[in-house]
Every structure is written in structure tokens, then in C-alpha cells.
Amino acid sequence: MYIDLIAGARPNFMKIAPIIDAIKEEQKKGTEIDFRLVHTGQHYDKNMSGSFFEQLGIPAPDVNLGAGGGTQAEQTAAIMTGYEKLLMDKPSDLCLVVGDVTSTMACAITAQKMHIPVAHVEAGIRSGDWSMPEEINRLATDAVTNYFFTTSEIANENLRKSGVEDERIFYVGNTMIDTLLKHRPRFRKPPVWDEIGLKVKEYMVMTLHRPANVDEEEALKGLMDELIANTRDLPLVFPVHPRTAKMLEKLGIGHERLHMIEPLGYLEFNYLVERSKAVVTDSGGITEETTVMGIPCMTLRDNTERPETITVGTNELLGTNPEAIKPAMDKLFADEWKKGGIPEMWDGKTSGRIVESLIGILNGE
Template sequence: MKITIVAGARPNFMKIAPITHAIDNAREQGKEISYRLIYTGESNDSSLEPSLFVDLDIKKPVAYLGVGFEDLTQRAGGIMIAFEKELKENPTNVVLVVDDLTSTMACAIVAKKQNIKVAHLVAGTRSFDMSMPKEVNRMITDGLSDFLFTAGMGANRNLNQTGTGNEQVFFVGNILMDSLRYNRNRFIKPITFDILGLKEKAYILLTINRHALLENKENFKLLIESLIAESKGTPIVAPLHNYVRDVINELNIKAPNLHVLPSQSYLSFGYLTSKAKAIITDSGNIAEEATFLGIPCVTLNSYVEHPETCSIGTNELVGEDAEQLGNAMAKILRGEWKQGGLPERWDGRTADRIVQTLLQQV
């Protein structure tokens, strides 16, 4: 069986890496299975730092479609044209797409038009907000997929409500936990950790990625100032992309305990995540990792892709409300945060379940 795996952005590789490891293991056991890893962007994409593939212990993509339009419609069209050529030149049995990007939807459409089976990894997630492009991508991709791999029973229910057949849905768990389990002993302490005099479980990790959060600069400033005020001097470590650092500099946000760092490699960022006292983030992926690691987490959003992080895990939503963020910080520092647990099948063995399913079904 031949599988074409599609990545459309850097975060996809954290979910793809365990799949490639599981395929390699299955092949070593004599199974007839192989994969071809494709990246829809350009080979010189600045978001793919040279260390990424070494950190994840995977091979680089064998092909780059080279599509990088800012406009989502142009991007979808460019990817569809390039991916159609890729599939004609390199026939496959299954196209595996990840998450909810424009590339996810575009490649799923092309595969189905060529009568190729589609597997959707992290299927069934919903915001129920059709004004979000990602929600449209999710709906279309799920509707086209032959294999829908879900991380939780909430996602199963979402699919069931849209009429998806139960025989197409496979509750396999959260693939991000596979990457954490595989790499936890490989994490690398950043040089700045000792330079700043940081201590394990004695600092707050802050991550910001959503452009929408930065658009209201006045409110963003209130959020960061609330975090600083309620931290009571606890170091705040913030590895941020350039566009976020620019906003912080523009707003002249400064504090002795706020340490703004450049973006970190996967293994260095993993170390900072795993050793933090608490995490403040706008990323659903990081909230999921915090749940696996048992670390208190506050998410600056009004919804989360995997509600299990809140209902079972260590995560709580505060929207974009500075007062709620301050209250959450105070609760963390008082040691009153909920203990949390591990959702079902978030055990680091999701990739094995996926590969086994494909071997049985295709």
C-alpha cells in the first residue's frame, strides 16, 4: 500500500512524524506499506527551520508543491493544480491530510476527483462558526474522507450529527501525544534557560500565534499587562514569532520578569513546555500538550478544538478577557488549579492505530 502524506504548514509535521515512524515500523515487520511526504509550500519556507526534521527524526519531504499565495482562493487553486500533477506522476492508494488548512481541503478534493481514498487526521473538530475559513475546510474535508481519524468522542458526535457513517469514523486518540511520548527524553534545554536563571516549575510560559488576537492592540496590551501584574514577579518566558514581538515592542510592553525570546526549535520549545509551572497560550495544540504533561494551562480563546482539554485535562478558556486571565493566574499561583487527567486514548499510540486501520481497510 502506498500512502501520500500531505503537510501544509509547520505544525502539521508534529502530527505527521509519528505516522511515518509507524509506517517504517510496519514495513520492518514485513508489511507492504510505504509513504511519500509532500509539502504544499516552498522548499525555502522560513517557518521550516533546518533543525525541524532532525528534531522530529523524520525525512524531509520528497516534493514541494511551491504554492505560497496569501489569498486563500489562489492558494487552493494553485495547490489543486500542483497536487493533481503530483498524483498523476506518483500514483498512490491513500492520500492522508492533516488538520483544517486550505491545503487539507484542496488536496482532499483532488484525491477524490482521481478516485483515491482520503484519510483525514484530526477529523470531526468544529468551532460551529462558518465565518472561519478553517471551519469550511473541516466540513469539506470530513465530507470527502473515507477514513476519519478522531481524537475524542466529541469529534465522533460531531461527525455523527452530519450523517457520517460510523464505519468511516475511527477513534484513534490524539496524535500529538505520540510526538511528545517519542521526544520527551530528547528535549534540549535552551541556552537562555541558565542565562536567565530559570528554575524548573518556577516560570510561566507564554505563547502567542493568532493574528486575530493581535488585531485589537489595546485589548492585547491589557491581556499582557494583566498577566504581568498577576504573575507577582514570577518569570514569564515568551518565545515569540517576529510579528508578535513587533507588536509587543510597538506597544512598549516591558517588565523585569518578562523575557521575550526568539522562536525555539521543536526540542527546545518542548523543554520549555515540559518544565513550566503554567502555560498561557492561544494555541489548541499547546493546550493539548499541557494536558498530556499535567501542566496548568490558560487558553486565550473562546473555543478549543478538543474540549477534552477543559472537561478532563488541565486547560481553561478565558477568551480574550484580561480580567479572567488575571483571575486564572491568581488561582495558579495560589496552587488551586484543577489536577486534570488524561483523555481516553491520549496515550502516545495513535499512529499505530491509524496505520493498523489502513492496513486492514485498504
């Protein structure tokens, strides 16, 4: 029983890491199951190399397809070509993809054309926003998936509406939370903590990366001005991508309370999140982590593919209009933010359920 585990971007590895742990536990029991970790090379940066793999206990990839950058189409083509060659040289019994990046879609399509069944972890999540590349990736991946591993009942219902039969849907929970709960005791203080004298619940963390927020000058300036104006006297810690940093510099955005720092490792970033008063973000994954850690979260997007972080968790969708920031901050500082809860099966045991199901599938049970 030989499974390809596909990862191409940093969030993929956070989702794959606990699945690798669960497979290794099965191997210790004598179960005949093995895997090949395939890094497509879609993203590569210093935090994705040694330190990141070391922090999460991820083995070095068995294969790196070296797809690199380029346009969406160029990247997709490079991944598909590389993975097809790999499968021709040594086919696997199943291709497991996670999340919604280009690598997810490209490898799912390639495997299916090579008559290798596909399992999709985080299947069925939808934002309904076709302007997002991730939404197209989700739709295309689920269209060629055989086995769907889901994080919520909402995702299950999305799949049913698209014609997927219940026997192919496996409601297992969230592997990102497996990673979070495993490593939570190991979170470590980043240098910025002491450098600017941060105190528990007396600062806020923010992340912005979506093009609609960071590539349009007027939009970025409007959001930053409102955030600085309405976060009272609290420091605002912003791990920022160099491209966004250049844009902020160009716009002349700066403040004594705004601390723009280099992107952080997983353990350091979540140390900050866990101790913050609140998080402002446009990331989907961070809203899941804040929900489990009970940290108020404000999402600067018009839609989300993770509605359970709002209906159950601590997240609120503010939209992209800067005018929404002040009322949300007033609510936070008045101690009126919802307490939230943890969605069903976000318990740190998702990967075990996935691997148990995979063994049953591959054994024809």
C-alpha cells in the same frame, strides 16, 4: 499500497512523523505499504527546515509543491494545482491528510476529484466558530473524507451528527501525543534557561498567534498589561513571532519580567513547557501537550475545538476579555488549579492503530 502523506505547516509534520514511524515498522515486517511525503510548501521557515526535521526524525519530503504564501484563495489554488499535477503523473492509492490547515482541505478535495480516497487524521473536531479559517477547513475536509481517524468521543459524535456512518469512523487517539511521548526524554534546555536563570515551576510560558489577539492593538495591549500585572514575580517567557514583536514594540509593551525570545524548536519549547508553573496560549495543540504533561494551561480564546483538554485535562478557556486573567492567576497561585487527567487513548500508540486500520482498508477488510 501507496499512500500520500500531506503536510503543509509545522503542526502537520508533528502529526505525520509518528505515522511514518509506524509505516516503517510495518515495512520491516514485510507488509507491502509505502508512502510519499508531500510538503505543499504552505509554510516555510528556518525552524521548519533542517533542524526541525532532524529533531523529529522526519525524512526529507519526497515532493515539495512550493505553494508559498498569498491570500487563502491563492494558496489553496496553488496547492490544488500542484497536487493535481502530481496525481496525474503518479497517482496514489490513498491520500492521508492531517489537522486543519489550508493544505489539508486543498489536497483532500483534489484527491477526491481524482477518485482517490481520502483519510483524515484529527477528523471531527469542531470549534463552532466560522470566523476561523481552520473551522472552514475542517468542515470542507470532512465533507469529502472517506475514512475518519478521531482523537475523542466528542469528535465521533460530531461526525455522527453530520451523517457519517460508524464503520467509517476510527477512534484511534492523538498522533501529537505519540510525538510528544517519543521525544519527551530528549527535550533539551534552550539558551534562555541559563541566560535569565530560570528555575523549575518558577516561571510561565506564553504563546499568542491568533489575529484577534495579536493584530488588534487594543486587544493585545489589554492582554499583555493584565498578564504582566498578575503573574506576581515570575518571569514570563514569550517565544514571539517577529510580526507580533513589532506590534509589541510599537505599543511600547515591555517589562523586566517579560522575556520575548525567538521561536524555539520542538525539543526546546517543550523543555520549557514541562518545567513551567503554567502556560498561557491561544494555540490548540499546546493545550493537548500541557494536558499530557500535567501543566496548568490558560487559553485566551472564546472557543476551542479540543474540549477534552478542559473536561479531562489541565486547560481552562478564559476567553479574550483581559479581566478574566486575574481570577485565573489568583486560582493558580492559590494552588487551586485542577490536576486534570489524560484523555482516553492518548497513549503514544495512535499511529500504530492508524496504520493497522489503513492496511485493513486498502486490503478491503
